Amino acid sequence: MKISIKRQYFIEQLNHCLKAISPRTTLPILNGIKIDVSDDQMILTGSDSEISIEITIPAEIDNEEILEIEEPGSVVLTGRFFVDIIKKLSGDFVDLETTENFQTKITAGKSEFNLSGNDSNQYPLLPEVNDADSLVLSSAVLKTIINQTNFAVSLSETRPVLTGVNWNFNKDNISFTATDSHRLALRRLLDKTFNTEISNAIIPGKSLSELSKILTDSDEDVEINLSQNQVLFTYGNMRFISRLLEGNYPDTSRLFPENYETKVSVNNSEFYHAIDRVSLLAREGGNNVIRMTVENNNVELTSNSPEVGTVNEAVNASAIEGEDIKISFNSKYMMEALRAIQDEEVTIEFFGTMRPFTITPSESSEVVQLILPIRTY
Amino acid sequence: MKISIKRQYFIEQLNHCLKAISPRTTLPILNGIKIDVSDDQMILTGSDSEISIEITIPAEIDNEEILEIEEPGSVVLTGRFFVDIIKKLSGDFVDLETTENFQTKITAGKSEFNLSGNDSNQYPLLPEVNDADSLVLSSAVLKTIINQTNFAVSLSETRPVLTGVNWNFNKDNISFTATDSHRLALRRLLDKTFNTEISNAIIPGKSLSELSKILTDSDEDVEINLSQNQVLFTYGNMRFISRLLEGNYPDTSRLFPENYETKVSVNNSEFYHAIDRVSLLAREGGNNVIRMTVENNNVELTSNSPEVGTVNEAVNASAIEGEDIKISFNSKYMMEALRAIQDEEVTIEFFGTMRPFTITPSESSEVVQLILPIRTY
Structure with missing residues (x-):
């Protein structure tokens, strides 16, 4: 792998990716960010096995060169440390080159770092989410929905389903419910439906909280796809995948x-x-x-x-x-x-x-x- | 005591005063701010027995009414909590009234707080510092001197004198030295002398760090007075008193x-x-x-x-x-x-x-x- 990439843009994408990385992971390779470079793009992946974030960086954006690819390849580099280095370097572009044993040379200005990298084949595969049926919400609306409900999820693991927000796909609306059994927050999207075979999905509060940090107040679309165990949010050049909570959410309508x-x-x-x-x-x-x-x-x-x-x-x-x-x-x-x-x-x-x-x-x-x-x- | 005071100005002065208050004090009354109201001014005092800050608030500043005194008196109110209340109230002015047993009524807008206060006679007296000989520095210069030396003081209590900055009054200059025995910071004020009987003073790093937060980058004068055990900084309407460290500072000139x-x-x-x-x-x-x-x-x-x-x-x-x-x-x-x-x-x-x-x-x-x-x- 040998590339040159616009430093400021790279930092923004890496910062998004870091949101999926937890310092308390049990699988050491998940401390890293996976970098995959093909002929025409770079894909960054971060994951803590609950949340995964995948970001695609093209060679050009609006005719401006972002990424110059000299040689495709892939490597996993220690997440936070790697991002700190890219941030502190000087210059508009930074060069990355992977040599034998995944040693990676990072150069910019008069600085040269040589880091020990890891084989990207050791990095776990992301779950597949079927993207046949999509629910589409604007980024601003989704962010608001999260902020209006997520604070009320339970912080205790006594009843795991209560640590998530229950998305309910009803006949003529979608509802979002969170409760810690002392209080409850309910948001309804009236006149909006989602025709899927799944009647509800319980999304972990922690995942929604990380997602909401990435979403902006814009009207850009977020595409949402569900499978039995996972939810995929596609937003701009980013795929955000979270596992779902298993179990039955209590019937709160009687409350x-x-x-x-x-x-x-x-x-x-x-x-x-x-x-x-x-x-x-x-x-x-x-x-x-x-x-x-x-x-x-x-x-x-x-x-x-x-x-x-x-x-x-x-x-x-x-x-x-x-x-x-x-x-x-x-x-x-x-x-x-x-x-x-x-x-x-x-x-x-x-x-x-x-x-x-x-x-x-x-x-x-x-x-x-x-x-x-x-x-x- | 019965007064009305401009809320925003009061908050600023109380925030300065809070800098002297430590949550880890052994003397419970020192968790409080002492409020003394005489016929024409209010004096606020905060102290953790190492540092004391005394602030004088006049009735008027530049012909603008700051403080209206209906009845003089004094009380001690729990510091941080009292300041939080003043901050969260609404309106331009806030009224304080002390009734029997130092109960204090705080009113503003539609809010009324009644707090248990303490007898100000229980509050320890501040040390006296002779203000005959003064060293005068501008606020900006003093702040810079502190920033250039204070970071190098020792954080370990093994040699207590090293936790302070040594101010040395030499024949033709004043020098400021801090060292933790791994590195040393020396600042000299050339062409400046201080004719006092005391040849040096070791000022605790913690005191200087609090003082530097209060000092602005202005050329306003700070008057400095020394006694055997105390140093007094007079700055605007504030008197900042710190105890000095006892003991002999090592001779660093040979280093x-x-x-x-x-x-x-x-x-x-x-x-x-x-x-x-x-x-x-x-x-x-x-x-x-x-x-x-x-x-x-x-x-x-x-x-x-x-x-x-x-x-x-x-x-x-x-x-x-x-x-x-x-x-x-x-x-x-x-x-x-x-x-x-x-x-x-x-x-x-x-x-x-x-x-x-x-x-x-x-x-x-x-x-x-x-x-x-x-x-x-």
Whole structure:
């Protein structure tokens, strides 16, 4: 292998690739990035066996030369270290040349590195994903969906399926659900369907979190393909593959109550900052519990901690309906739920002190956030 | 105590004050910030008993009202938590009111916090520092001096005096020395003297590092006063007091050799980046050792590590004099030494493979960085 490649572009692609590499891998070769050079392109691969990222670099982009190939070939080089070297070199282009035993010479300016590489035949093959049926979403929409649900996945391995987001392909919509059994985040893509034989897929939260770092807010297409065990996201010159979680996702549809007892509408950002202030004291007091009181057409947030003090926030509500209520909840869950709603006004519906309550945009049913209250007496 | 204060200005002053507060204090009241309000000003005090910071806030600055005093008084409030509250409140002004038992009510907008405060009489008195004789330096110069020396103090408590920077008041200059016994940083203020009875002061590195975060690059004066055990820096509305280290600082003047065997001049920034690249491999190989070779009028940096590979950097030297030499050193020390020199060109003088070498600006003797080589054979 002997090539010359535009350094800045190479760094960006390598950085994407690194997102799949974990320092805690059990297979040493997976610490590396695989570089495959054919006659007309280079393919970079990084993987931690849960996530794999494959990036194709062409010789030219918009008539600008990116990659000059003198001799095809392939090698695996230690990921993070190799990328650090490319970053710190000087000059517009960097040259790579592999000699015997996968020794790789990296030169740019007055610098010459000689690294021990590995045989790319030792690198595991990526899983095959059938790309017959595709679901297509824009990068911005997919990124938003991930941000609106992924924070609510469980961090505990007690029930592994809860560490993922459940993508449900319904007859007339697609829904995305995450829950750690204390709160739940639901996003619906109304008027969008995916005709596949698979009725749902549970995608690991960790994979979605890495994917969302790569996605931009653009309207560029992301093509999504599913097989029994894997999901493939194709985005620009990148293929992002994640394994799926096995097992049955709990039926969460029964969790959503009907007929609220109390309903309050507030400005999202104002309410968020009020919760943020009250939670300061709640946190200092050693828990995150704050209390919300709806009484005499007033809404108030309070928290108290015997050693530290008390706090009181009056909340501006644009509408209050139904019964008075006093209810306690975890302020962190409330703040994450509010952040996941982009709308200016949100509506909170309560169904009694001990039953889960919901937070939704006042004008849409695309997002539903559900939180279990905390018993404080 | 009952006051109203401009929130943004208050936050800035509190942030300065926090720099003196350590979460690991043994005296619980030192977790707090002392607030003293007299008829016409407020004084904030933070301390960890090593460093104390005292800030005076007047009622007006440039005819703009900063502080409105309704009732003088004083209280101690938990530092970090109190500052977090002030930061998260809304509105331009925040009101503080102390009632019985040092309960303090903080109000702004629709928020009301009630915090348990402490009696300010329990707060330790700050040490007195005689301010008869002052050394005056500009903020920018003092900040530079700290940055050029403080990185070289010892982090080990084995020889406590080495954890400080030695300020030496000589007959015709002032010198600042730091060493961890592997390398030494010396800065001289030529043509500047300080006529005091004290011939030197060892200021803890930690204090200088906090002070340097507060100092700006302006030419505003910093007044420095010394007593036997304390140093006081007066800067704007702030008094920064640090204890001094006790003990005798070693005589470092004998360390500087004369009559170099080899002398090399290089561009500071180019050389720094070359060292940075070579050190990548040195670090990956598990140590920080790199080798410099001066031979046949060429300068080369190399490093190798059997498992990882080798690296080779040709260095552009603007002048090479004297004997050929091969010498090994810690790349981290070299990079820190180069960063401490602001000049574009630096000169490195070698006195043999096993003796310390020096790095200085090519055109000045204000800064001398000295590094002990590493024996590699």
